Amino acid sequence: MPAPSALHRLSPLALCAGAFWCLPAGAASTAPAESLQPFAGIGWAHDDNLLRQADGAPAFGNGRSDSYRTVEAGLVLDKHISRQRIAATAKVSKTAFDHFKQLDYIGHDLQAMWFWHIGTQFDGRLEMLDSRTLAPYTDFNSDQRNLRQQRRQIIDAGWTLHPGWKLRAGAERDKASYDLAIQRFNTRTEKAFDTELLYQSRGGSALGLVARRVKGSYPYRRPAIGTVLTDDFTQDELKLRINWLATGSTTVQGLAGYARREQPSYGEGATSGVNGRINAFYTPRGPLSYQAGMWREFAPVESPFVSYTLNRGASIGVNWAASARVALEASATYERRTYTARGDFTGAAALRDAIRSASVRTVWQVRPGVKVVAAYVRQARTASALGTGKFDANVVQVSANVLF
Template sequence: MPRSVPSFVPSFVVAFAPARRFRLLAALGGILLTASAPAAEPEEGVHLYGGIGWAHDDNLLRIADGEQPFAGRRSDSYRTGEAGVVVNKRISRQRLAATAKVSKVRFDHFDQLDYEGRDVQATWNWAVGNKLEGRAEALYVQTLAPYTDFRSDQRNLRRQRRQLFDAGYRLHPSWKLRAGAARDKYTYELQVQRYNDRTEKAFEAELLYQPKSGSSVGLVARRVKGEYPYRRPFNPLVASDDFTQDELKARVHWLAGGATTLQALAGYVRRRQPSYGEGSTSGFNGRLNASYAPVGKLGYTAAVWREFAPIESPSVSTTLNKGASIGATWDASAKVKLEASAVYERRAYSARFVFPGSDDLDDAIRSARLNATWQARPKIKVVAGYAYQARSGSPVLGTGRFDANSVQVSANVLF
C-alpha cells in the first residue's frame, strides 16, 4: 500500500522527520521503497546533511468531533532540526547506500511530546560473478507512533528494527530464481501500548521470467509469521495476536508501451490468527500500481490494493484494507516541482468474537496532499506543503469522525 506515515502530523513526517514505515511484505515483494532522503540521489562519496522546519496542525492528536480535547485545545505548532551523514558508494559491481540521522522535535503547547528521532539505514546491493546477486539491508528508526487510532496526549515513541537478506540466481538469460528473508521488530514506549509490540518474520521464494523486452512476470510463494508477546487489554484471557500468513502471488512488471508502466503483486492469501473469529481467513490479496510519464513536465500515478495491515488500536490488531490512490507531478520549471496526491482507504476489522455490531466493524480514511519543492541551489532544497486527513470513525469500536489540516515549510542542505 502507499507509504504510510504517523498520521497525527502527516506533513511533518514527510518533510522533516527521518522516519519511514518500511512495510515488510512490500520489501520482500520487491516493491521499490523510498528511504528517507534529503534530496535527489547524491553523488558518490560521503556527505553531511542538515535541515530545519516548522509546521502547524489544527488537530494534532486526531481528536474526534464532539470530544473534549486535551488541555482544551486541538492545534499546535512544532519545530524540527535534523543532521546526519549520507553515504553513497560503488565498488566495482557492489553498491553501498547508508544514512545516519538524528532529529529534535519541539512542540509549542504539547511539549510533553518533544522527542529526539533516530534513523539509521544501510543497504548493500551485491553481486558475485554474472549469475548471483542480491541485497542486504539493516534499519533502525525511532519516531512518534500515530495517534489516529489511539487517544492520548502522552509521548509514545515507536522503535523499529529490521534486517533483510535477498539473493537471486540467474538460471538462464531469461529466468531467475530468487529467495529472501526479513525480520521486523516493533516496540512502543508507553506501557499501555505495549500490546502492539511485535516481531514479523517473512520468507519467500520466486521464479521470475525476464524477456528482453524489459517486462517480467514471476510466481511468488511467501510465509509471514507474526509474534505478539503481550495480550491486548480488550480481553487478556484470549489468545495472543500471533498469526501465520501464507501467500501465493503473481508478480508482473509490464512496460505497456510508450510512457505507461504497470506493476502488480496479487494472488491467494490465507491468514491464520486463532484469537479472531473463526481463526482463519483467505481470499484475494494484492496491489496494482500504474504510472504514466509522457515526454514533458507532467507525470501521473495510480494504485489500488486489498491487503491485510496491522493497526495500533487497543481493541483490534488487524484490518483488511481496500483502497485507491492517485497522484500527479508537474515540473513547473528547472527548479520548481509541484506534487499532488489523494488516497481513500476502507478498513474492515476482524472481531475476536460475535457481539452486537461486530458484523459492521469498518471505517474509512481519506487524505490529500499538495507539496511544492524549490531546488534553490544544487544542494539546497526548500519544501512547502499542505496535508488533509479525515476518518469516518466506527461507533462500535468507540472511534469518531475527525478532520485535520496541516501546513509545513522546511529547508535542507547537503554538504
C-alpha cells in the first residue's frame, strides 16, 4: 500500500477536544465477518488547558480548563464476497463543551475499504475516507471553532511475479481544509504516487525498495512582509521498507531512506536528507508486550506562519493484559520540531521547539461488544519564536462503547 503521508500519520501529539472519541477502539475488529452492526458511544473528558495557551498568557474567556461530552453512533460493515473483502465504518458524533460553548460541533467519520483479488497473481486495495473534526490548538492562539475536513482516496495494486517477489504501485490523494479564516492558509491537497519491488522470504520477513513522489498544493497564499509565500512543494523519496521477524517474539518494521523536498517557503527552496520511521515490537509469552519507535520526517503544522516542520522523535510503550477483560497501556513520546529557516523571519535558524506527551489508558472489556476506557494524558511544549510559548496540559477521559 502507499506509504502514509505526513498529512494523516497518526500521532499522540494531535490531541484536541473531540479527538478522543473517534471510532470505538476495536469496534471494527470486534465485528464478526459477514456482518453489518450498529454501535454507539458516550464519553466525558476534562482538559486543564483546552486551547493550549502559553504559561502566563491571558486566558480566553477567563478560563483555561473545560469539560466536554461526546455522543456518537454509527455502523460497522465487514463482509467477504468470494475472495473479495469490504470493510466500512460510518459514524456521526456530537461534542458539547461546558465553558467554551462556541466550540460545540457535529462531526463525522466515513471510511470504506475494498481488498480485491484477481486470480492468484493480482491483488490490491481501494480506500476512501471523509472525516470532520475539531483541529488541535497546539500551534495557534484562538478560542474560535476550527473544524478540519479531511478527504482521502487511495488505490493500490500488486502483481506477484514469483512466490517471493511482488511488484506494487499505488496512488493517493489527500485533502485537508479548515473553516477558520486564520487557518485557511493550511488548506492543502497532497497527491502521492509510488512503486515498490518487494521480496518476502519463506519465514515471513520482507524487504522492499520504494520510490515515491508527493506533490502538495496550497490554494491560499500565505501573507508575509511585503509579499506572499508559496507553500506548494514536491518531495521525492527512495526508501527501504522492512518487516523483519527477528525472533518469534520480536518484529522490526520500518520505511526509511532518502528524501528531497523542494518548497519555496523553505530558505533556499530545497532540503534533503534521511527521512522515515522505524518501529519495533516485542511480544514475549505472558501478559506484557512492548513497542518503541523513532522517526525523522516532514509533517504539516497548523500554524498561521509556516506549513511544515522537520520532526525528530522517539516513542516507547508497554501493554499489560492484566486479565482476559482488563488491559493497561502506557506510552511516552518526545518530538523535536525544526522550522526550516526562512528569510522573512529574524533569527529563523533558532526556530524550534519540542513536544513531550505521556499517557496511561485502561481498557475494560465488560462483555463482548461492550468496552469501557479510562485514560490520563499529559502534554507539554517548550517555547518557540512563532507566537507560541511554553505550555503544559493534563487530560482525563472516560468513554463507553457498545457494538450491538
